[in-house]
Amino acid sequence: MDPAQEELFIVRQDSPLNAEPPTSALAEFPITPEQLVYHRNHSDVPAHDGTLVATTFTIDDLERRFPKARVEAVLQCAGLRRAEMGATGREVKGVPWGAGVVANCYWGGVRLRDVLLEVFPGLEREANGANRTDEHAHVCFTARGAKCEDDAYYGASIPLSKALDPEGDVLVAWEMNDDDIPPVHGGPLRLVVPGYLGARWVKWLDGIYLSNRESPNYYQARDYKVLPEEVEDKKQAAPWWDKVPSMTSMPLNSVIASVTKVEDDGIPAGHLRLRVKGYALPALGVPVDEVQISGLDVDAHRVWEDARITYQGGRWAWTLWEGEVVARARKGKIIVRSRALSRTGEAQPESGKWNLRGVAWNGWSVGEYEVDA
């Protein structure tokens, strides 16, 4: 209350404010002026962003109202292999991830497409392309309970086109490998966005809304972007955040997971046979077609040999592969490399593209075998 009002009011409680004006003054005005409206509060005046949420689903509601969907999809952190990028000689900002921030799981829930089409009248028309406007071009997600390091809570968004794509397989999910999603992995509800970086697979999902712009959340607007190579520090990055698109799809990739020696009496003296195993990751839903590993020809030049595909779970899943190479058994590190080729002929590049945040590294994978003697 302003001081003039305070004088007029009978304050019954200071905090939260509870106060009433004198009845005699009240009855002088047919329409009560703001200055005479009573204060009845159980809380202080909260911040309010001017938005209203108009519906809520429990998991039971989702289960009852929409067809069940189950998708095998690989989840991967945008920073996968960041440590390798940092080892190229230019420092990167972020957790020094190896190649372990990846998981290929079954995800169960309902299609975001189905939910959106039920909730938003008119969206069906847009979905069918008859009257697409840019007005609602993004679907934004919140995990308001997740108090984050760099923002009040976690949020992200994806293009509406991905969300509505019948082949996009975006899920509001509550199952991981046919069990409830454990809280540490985003349960009870998380978003599953096949093909996209994990940062968009919002954990502890508690809100969905449409917007004509991307989520303003820090993790959408100020992080997870491939900054230009010349940006070398935070200060230089500042003007770029608004200009660089947010990451969506993850790139074609392959990783050597293990290199082990195989006993083989049939190979020439001074050589050894190595078994190389790993995984490969599809880009844009185009499955990995082939993985190659580097061996040596008779002149010790690198040659590419086909690995065997041992597992291929579909267009959103990873590919497991293994192969064998023969190498000279000299003391020290024996290096092997892998590269993936997609069904449409794309090849994993020799080197990833350095960027300050260390995301989307997909250079050829390097595996080592240490020869002791």
Place this chain on the structure above:
Amino acid sequence: MDPAQEELFIVRQDSPLNAEPPTSALAEFPITPEQLVYHRNHSDVPAHDGTLVATTFTIDDLERRFPKARVEAVLQCAGLRRAEMGATGREVKGVPWGAGVVANCYWGGVRLRDVLLEVFPGLEREANGANRTDEHAHVCFTARGAKCEDDAYYGASIPLSKALDPEGDVLVAWEMNDDDIPPVHGGPLRLVVPGYLGARWVKWLDGIYLSNRESPNYYQARDYKVLPEEVEDKKQAAPWWDKVPSMTSMPLNSVIASVTKVEDDGIPAGHLRLRVKGYALPALGVPVDEVQISGLDVDAHRVWEDARITYQGGRWAWTLWEGEVVARARKGKIIVRSRALSRTGEAQPESGKWNLRGVAWNGWSVGEYEVDA
């Protein structure tokens, strides 16, 4: 992580937890078992109630999508006149409100009915009575930003029938007296529920959902109920909360706001003329038809005289009235009383019904004029 996992994982950060499994272990499983799924977090694991909010409106959205509505309605606290109830000799629990916790304003926004019918497919059918089920019998409201004294945030609900009633005039409002609702009065968005106690006019409204039960919020489930007269303390109240219905409509009421002396040479010596002014409140949308004030006949017996209605703003609004009575001018307090009669013949009772929480008091109003000599 459980200890077994922790041994296996490479922990990059403890809190929030960021950890990856060894790549060699990962690639051994086509489908990644939960124990090998990486942890990438910007926050700790939050609490999550298992619900998902599926749409959000800004005020602009509401304005663009629904017809504008403007309703004159009186807002009143359930505890209006609680102090008078407490003065009857039995203590009541709550802020000792006088008759100032009332405000008759114009409210502008959109009809909740329109919003609900757009958001919830199938509700139109229920609204038309063709297939009403009890499944979604309540509309619940939240002000999640409002950290309250007795609950994590403020919430309330109203029957779906009130919300959908085309004559119910329930609004999602952002205007008070044709201006933005000030934050102290619930802006930017508050609910307006004409005829109902103010506790249901949820301020700082940020969420709406349908439920087959009332809001579980403290202020709906554990407060604002007319407990039986025999309940005299908190302990006795406990078993009653679940049995007593939550308050909805406020009762027919009238209040004397001021008693002033009018100079009048034409009245007999030893008497004085008093002007009595006040307001009256409708119940259940039935306007106040008549207000009477007590005067004295020649033998000093109480008689009821009609007051003049000076303002009547419609079925949800208050009524202003004034009248004059002649009284004997003896030293001390001169007492006048008021009572309202509704258009359907209901009369304000002589005494309100005492209850522990001191709500819905509507006994005849008592006004005083102090004669000095």
